[in-house]
Amino acid sequence: MKRWRGKGLIAGLSVAMLVGLTAACSGNNEDTAASSSGAASESATSETSAEASAGLKYPASLTYWVPMETDAAVTIKDYNEMGLYKELEKRTGTHVEFQHPPAGEAQTKDQFNLMMATGKLPDAIYTNWASNAPDKAIKDGKIIRLNELIDQYAPNLAQILKDKPNIRKLITTDEGNIYAFPLIGTDPPVYAYNGLMIRKDWLDKLNLAVPTTIDEWEKALMAFRDGDPNGNGKKDEIPYFYRQTDVESSYPFIGAYGIAPGFFQENGTVKYGPTEPAYKDYLTLMNKWYSEGLIDKDYLTSDTKIRDNKVLSDQLGALAGWAGSGLGGYMQLKKDKDPSFKLVGTPFPSLKPGEKAISKGTAVITGLGTAISASVKNPEEIAAWLDYGYGKDGSLLYNFGVEGESYKLVDGKPQYTDLILHNPKNLSVSQALSTYALQTSGGPFASDPEADRQWHSDPEQSEAMAVWADADHSKDLPGSLLSADEQAKFASIMTDLNTYNSEMTNKFIMGQEPLSKFDDYVKTLKQLGIEEAIKLNQGAYDRFTSK
Incomplete structure (x- = not known):
């Protein structure tokens, strides 16, 4: 399942935008300017994940419904085998029981609808909430409003929303609810x-x-x-x-x-x-x-x-x-x-x-994100766990994977290794990277433009994206629900x-x-x-x- 870049599920900011093929807001320079420091810039004024989460407790375990990345399925059976989640369990002590729906957009949607109808929900659910009536899901007691939880138990995301008020605006429904921990991206040339x-x-x-x-x-x-x-x-x-x-x-x-x-x-x-x-x-x-x-x-x-x-x-x-x-x-x-x-x-x-x-404009928020089920007994712990991807350490993990394996630090900056860029088993870059991180798909984190640039490493790709981004986005519909x-x-x-x-x-x-x-x-x-x-x-x- 690719995110807004598009191989597989393509989520929109609203049902109208899915039909209209227009993408997210483009009129706010604050939130659409290119960033040279990547996802870390989203939390530049916040502390590292470990520091920001001091005193917060992570859950011992949780269940997580998330469609599996199609490229990842080439090499792993579920996300517990992904380098990101193996390392995340070491850092947080949280074991995740992943629930992956059958491959295919129609099958995924059918299972999601059945799950919501029966009310038998896992602790966390990743999907395109923007086109799945999140306010109704909150009213019906299926998922919970996250505003207060983010303010109290998700310091990394809370800092991003404080620094970037337009992002808070985009992830807040007309009824004032934040419904999911979002996938965030703010660099226009990268997302064309x-x-x-x-x-x-x-x-x-x-x-x-x-x-x-x-x-x-x-x-x-x-x-x-x-x-x-x-x-x-x-x-x-x-x-x-x-x-x-x-x-x-x-x-x-x-x-x-x-x-x-x-x-x-x-x-x-x-x-x-x-x-x-x-x-x-x-x-x-x-x-x-x-x-x-x-x-x-x-x-x-x-x-x-x-x-x-x-x-x-x-x-x-x-x-x-x-x-x-x-x-x-x-x-x-x-x-x-x-x-x-x-x-x-x-x-x-x-x-x-x-x-x-x-x-089409460039997506800042696409509606993809992870919601917390209303049936959980420890929402604050799950919120803290989901917040990890928005801090400095989490950004490296979600975007680049495991240091020493999928990336190394060169002059203090992360760089994908040959295991990713020139895979010895002849895996494509996206297949190799999907074994270690979610940069090519999506999740609860802030996407790093530098990671994306390295993933689209061929000069023809980067040049094409720059050319495609240089268009008139003034008529885009912003992300209303x-x-x-x-x-x-x-x-x-x-x-x-x-x-x-x-x-x-x-x-x-x-x-x-x-x-x-x-x-x-x-x-x-x-x-x-x-x-x-x-x-x-x-x-x-x-x-x-x-x-």
């Missing part, structure tokens, strides 16, 4: 994990620069189609891999038109991208590209395995994806077989040169609406419906309740801005 990438070696062969505008992209894709850049004489190249069901590949070009594929805000007014006139312009572009063979004709039946095969067999010129598992993974697999193979990240394209397209009742209303609207929107978007792109029917399509969206959904999100947005 997803974006467009293109075959730089193909561009070079065709004497083209990396495209930055829609017109330049169209020119490049046409050249990929006609210029035989893979040199096999078959003209079997697919210029761009598009999957409308896949947020990775569907959103990058929409931002050029000043809208998002879902919910966003403009000057304080919440809007829904597909009902905006500019969405017709976007569909017109995609229809043109599809009809001219610049998009895979079989995109509706394509999946990630097909995509990967096309990339690795030199049939695909451009796509959108993740810096680590996508760009980095492809480069790693091809480096020995084809040294000339090169993927690079590209800016989100604009309509005019020099403009910045709007894009819909209430339980609002979530129910919203979900009932969006279930059918999303299905209709997806079907019609595909029909417009593939020419099965003429774009002259766009107004009728918008009218149907309104009949399905999009205006009420916008109203719900407007209320949540207004409440957030007034906190």
Whole structure:
């Protein structure tokens, strides 16, 4: 389970944001400025974990429900075998009985829902609480409000919330409840994990620069189609891999038109991208590209395995994806077989040169976090144990793992060892690191930008993330929560609406419906309740801005 960087479960700040594909707040310089000292900077004014926790008692044992990191599952059976938790048990004396749900997002959600329905809860639960009605869970006696516990028994996190009031704002519901010990990240360049990438070696062969505008992209894709850049004489190249069901590949070009594929805000007014006139312009572009063979004709039946095969067999010129598992993974697999193979990240394209397209923002708080069950008898001890990851010692442990094994100190700074970066068993960096730490996934700690930089160690990855982060995030929706009742209303609207929107978007792109029917399509969206959904999100947005 990856965190916001995205291989697997991707949590959002609100249900609206999950649907709208817009991410967390971007307007507070205090909390989105890059940090050179990593997670330690989150607690720079606090003491070390051992000092801050002096006098606090840790539990002898606890039960902990947490989806297992997919890369970790390659090498370990449960988190008790992870270097982090083996070392944490030595330091705190706490033995953890982990409860890992079956792999797969649907199976994980089903087990979570069953667990909450039956009330048979472990002591601690890690999930996307932002989309699971935390206020209702507190009212129903399933989990506990954490405000007072954090102030009294979690000095490291309490200090972060004091130093960074916007983080407290983001993890506090409209009813004033802090519901989980959150995963925290505050360095924008690090958290722009997803974006467009293109075959730089193909561009070079065709004497083209990396495209930055829609017109330049169209020119490049046409050249990929006609210029035989893979040199096999078959003209079997697919210029761009598009999957409308896949947020990775569907959103990058929409931002050029000043809208998002879902919910966003403009000057304080919440809007829904597909009902905006500019969405017709976007569909017109995609229809043109599809009809001219610049998009895979079989995109509706394509999946990630097909995509990967096309990339690795030199049939695909451009796509959108993740810096680590996508760009980095492809480069790693091809480096020995084809040294000339090169993927690079590209800016989100604009309509005019020099403009910045709007894009998803950078996540500070994603809604992922660990809650404490209301049935526990020692919540203060569990709070103290969960707090460990926010202090200096805990930051090293959660981000880097075990000193002398997964990292070493060089001039006083942690650095991953060759066991992680050049694993002798040929594990990928994320697989090797997941055996020792939670940096590649998530947990109750503050993510260290330096750890993330080292994890995405290839220069192509770091350069791509910097390029992707350099976009206009001014229209992002901040991390407000819909209430339980609002979530129910919203979900009932969006279930059918999303299905209709997806079907019609595909029909417009593939020419099965003429774009002259766009107004009728918008009218149907309104009949399905999009205006009420916008109203719900407007209320949540207004409440957030007034906190």
